[in-house]
Amino acid sequence: MxxxxxxxxxxxxxxxxxxxxxxxxxxxxxxDVGARRRLDPVAFVHRYRAPLDQELAGLLASSCAFGNVTTIRAKLDDVGVRLGSELSAIAEDRDALCDAMSGFRHRLYVGEDLALLVYGARIVQRRFGSLGDAFASFLSGGSTLHDALIAFVDEVRDASGLVMTGERRGPAHLLPDPRGGSASKRLLLYLRWMVRPADGIDLGLWPVSPARLxxxxxxxxxxxxxxxxxxxxxxxxxxxxxxxxxxxxxxxxxxxxxxxxxxxxxxxxxxxxxxxxxxxxxxxxxxxxxxxxxxxxxxxxxxxxxxxxxxxxxxxx
Ligand code: SF4
The missing domain is CATH 1.10.1670 (Endonuclease Iii, domain 2)
Incomplete structure (x- = not known):
């Protein structure tokens, strides 16, 4: 597109x-990369060691990365306690995710929104091997980054069951549709974290050239x-x-x-x-x-x- x-x-x-x-x-x-990282939502991603956990953590953290940064960090701390240290394991179980996130709120989101996001993302991981492999697949064959991002959002949203229409704006805001031409800041931030070479901030996890970002x-x-x-x-x-x-x-x-x-x-x-x-x-x-x-x-x-x-x-x- x-x-x-x-x-x-x-x-x-x-x-x-x-x-x-x-x-x-x-x-x-x-x-000062170290000092700045501690203040940035990406610090949440660096708590995890396994790449599958890191890319799930990145999706969660980037989705929450709007508004006051102190509040974002506090909310991510809460998410980390609720979901534990093996995100890809708990993400297999929809009921366990929803129970763990019950009562959570962040701006437009309730706990179930984030639970479904992780659940859907885990399904995509199983389908493609990783979210990075999924994105690389969408980017192949001459697609633009914008095309690939649309396909990625559609894939995760379909798998998650997050419904965009309804009384609450949370599910739509959580995974915004890039088709409208918005800046898609949180999605592009997620790509930066996953794609740019590991430098203490970004993680260089995905098989995608940083030149495409x-x-x-x-x-x-x-x-x-x-x-x-x-x-x-x-x-x-x-x-x-x-x-x-x-x-x-x-x-x-x-x-x-x-x-x-x-x-x-x-x-x-x-x-x-x-x-x-x-x-x-x-x-x-x-x-x-x-x-x-x-x-x-x-x-x-x-x-x-x-x-x-x-x-x-x-x-x-
Ligand atoms: S206007 Fe803003 S960006 Fe420009 S010199 Fe002043 S502080 Fe820096």
Missing amino acids: TVGARRMLPILASGRLVRLHQALDAVRASC VIPVDVHVHKLATNLGLTQARTPSWRVAEDITDVFRRFDPEDPVKYDFALCHLGMAGSCSSRFVREVCESCAIRNVCRHGDGSGRRSSTAQRVRAKVPAGHDDG
Whole structure:
């Protein structure tokens, strides 16, 4: 499936892109991975050792990864206590899962939602050998990442029995349908964890090239991308995520999404107002490439200086 008829790509070679590349590499190099991991929902995945458990844990953790991060971590702690250390074992038993998750709530979700998610995912594991093998199968034969994600969500949802229509929004929100063109941030975050090479954060579990990934864009990454001139769109979407990834792909075609974690944990993240605030901006690691960083507000965006148009879906490889 193609999202959007045509895509606009920023200029490849420019001094601004070179500075942007240097700034992002510096942000990555200065990131305290261990300390940041402990604060991130991905820490839940690292509690497990067996790959089948890790990919189930990743699906659970990424599905819950919205809202206040302290609350997310507390809720995942609770899930971990309820489900024990062998997720793939308890996931065989639908009744045991539902009993263990009884009384749990997180935002739109009740315990049964997460129980059914894990139960369905375990069925897919048995069908394909692993969730990673399932996803790799959906991605083969010229499919785009978007195609594969749709097939993956459909497969898990069908196996789980999670019903999208009903009085509660939880089941639909838990496994969102990428067809609508939303940014699918939590699903792309899950892919990043499973596919990117093991680096203390991501786990490199799945037989999928990191070159295929698209960056997970939440409001925070969208804000930074806007400040860096990577997008002019007002809201995150799949297309915006692809456009940002296209820029990062110029810095590392084999691993464009490697900048995501560092950007997410950039020190000034919570205090950035997307305008020049001296006390905040003067210590910002991306100040020299931010549109607001010098206080003039006059810097043109990379996206404004579009030179080429290419068909959508070019990110297949
Ligand atoms: S320089 Fe200021 S406006 Fe730009 S990203 Fe940093 S904190 Fe935000």
